[in-house]
Amino acid sequence: MFHLFQNSRYLITDKAFQNYPYDIILIAGQSNAEGYGRGNDSYKFTPHDPIYGYTEKKGIHLACDKKYGRRRTSASFCLYFGEEYVKAGLLKPGRKLMLLNTAVGGTGFSDHRWGIGDDLFERMIRLAREVMALNPGNEIKAFLWHQGETDVYGRMDSASYANLLGTLISEAQNRLNIAHVPFIAGNMVPGWMRANPKSYEIAESTRQLMESLPLGGYAESDGLDGNSAEDIIHFSRKSCAELGRRYFEIYLRESGGRKNT
DSSP states (O other): OOOGGGSTTTBOOOGGGGGSOEEEEEEEESHHHHOOBOOOGGGOOOOOTTEEEEETTTEEEEOOOEEETTTEEEBOHHHHHHHHHHHTTOSOTTOEEEEEEOOOTTOOTTTTSSSTTSHHHHHHHHHHHHHHTTOTTOEEEEEEEEOOHHHHHTTOOHHHHHHHHHHHHHHHHHHHTOTTSOEEEEOOOHHHHHHOTHHHHHHHHHHHHHHHSTTEEEEOOTTOOBSOGGGTTSBOHHHHHHHHHHHHHHHHHHTTTOOOO
């Protein structure tokens, strides 16, 4: 999850921010959702109102890069999804946007982290309910998922993966009452996939599952790059910006392209 509270400039201490109604983008998965995009400073995300996040036990903050280590920061495609959402005029007057990022790097189904009853799935549900309880006007508008690399390494078969992901979706829809909300997944870094052929099976099973859902969508990663040869598994910052735009285009299509007025 974005550890924004480590930078006091972005932490919101004004309790009034809890009283705003938020459009909530629920985010889950592993590191590419959590945010490890680096480089390409011209694409750097600038924290700004009305895009916020929520950090467990610390509260509401301006959405910004994830901080890790002593000095390094990195971006998630979800930040750029948020920018597109705001630029498209989807926020009603007086509302703000919250990117509720529950992703954790290096996790999946094969290591028993995201299945029903597993710790990260249950944590995601708890945090979503916690944020929803801040204001009766809060609404989850989209569910963004990016995951699969761990289960490629774990050699999970594609049918099992699709079954577990489908169960995650239906259970989250039931518990959070969000069956009317688009669920969007995305493909992995192409260069990493070429080095890990098992990934094509997981990707295809995910793509087919998304296409079978009434409000499902799948963001392709063609032409996108990893950070470097040493970190090819993670999308670069520039690619995060493009991937966020692709996720948003699918969201706009699946939600009917409706702007809030």
